[in-house]
Amino acid sequence: MNDDVFRLTPLDVRKTEFRKAMRGYEALAVEEFRARVADELEKVVREKLVLEERARVLEEQLRVYQGREKAMNDALVAAQQLRAETKEQAEREAQMIIREAEADAERRLDRARRELERLDATGQQVAQAHTAYLASLRALVERQKAELEALAQSEALAFGKVAGSITPASERETAGRRSSPKWIKSIVEE
Secondary structure: OOOOOOOOOOOHHOOOOOOOOOOOOHHHHHHHHHHHHHHHHHHHHHHHHHHHHHOOOOOOOOHHHHHHHHHHHHHHHHHHHHHHHHHHHHHHHHHHHHHHHHHHHHHHHHHHHHHHHHHHHHHHHHHHHHHHHHHHHHHHHHHHHHHHHHHHHHHHHHHHHHHHHOOOOHHHHHHOOOOOHHHHHHHHHH
């Protein structure tokens, strides 16, 4: 029999009446059995209701847990995506920082090279100016020396003895005296 067609409740068992027949069952035994069946059926129905309620609660809990599991899976997927995106972004930022640092280092090296070239050129100019200055100073000292020697010789000839008391430079060197200070001599000799 199908449950939808025939539903038997404890009340149905208690109120069912049987026809009396001649050779039927003992009425007291049947009534006693009906009472036991009704009690048992009542107990089964109550247990069924309790189990159905428990099943409903468990199904609700299952739905809640499934919702939580789905939420946790979604959160886990989102966290993994976020981690991957964060890692990617960190790598991009690191590459950008490295490229900026390399570009900055290259700019600094270029600046240092240009400064070194400028300083080298300046040093060469200073060295050339120094060489030119020394050459012109030597030439000046030589001219002055020649003029002084010429003047000393011409004065000695023109004034005789008095003028002769001025000793020409060549004679002064032989006499142990220096004709010019030491620093002028060092410039001339370079």
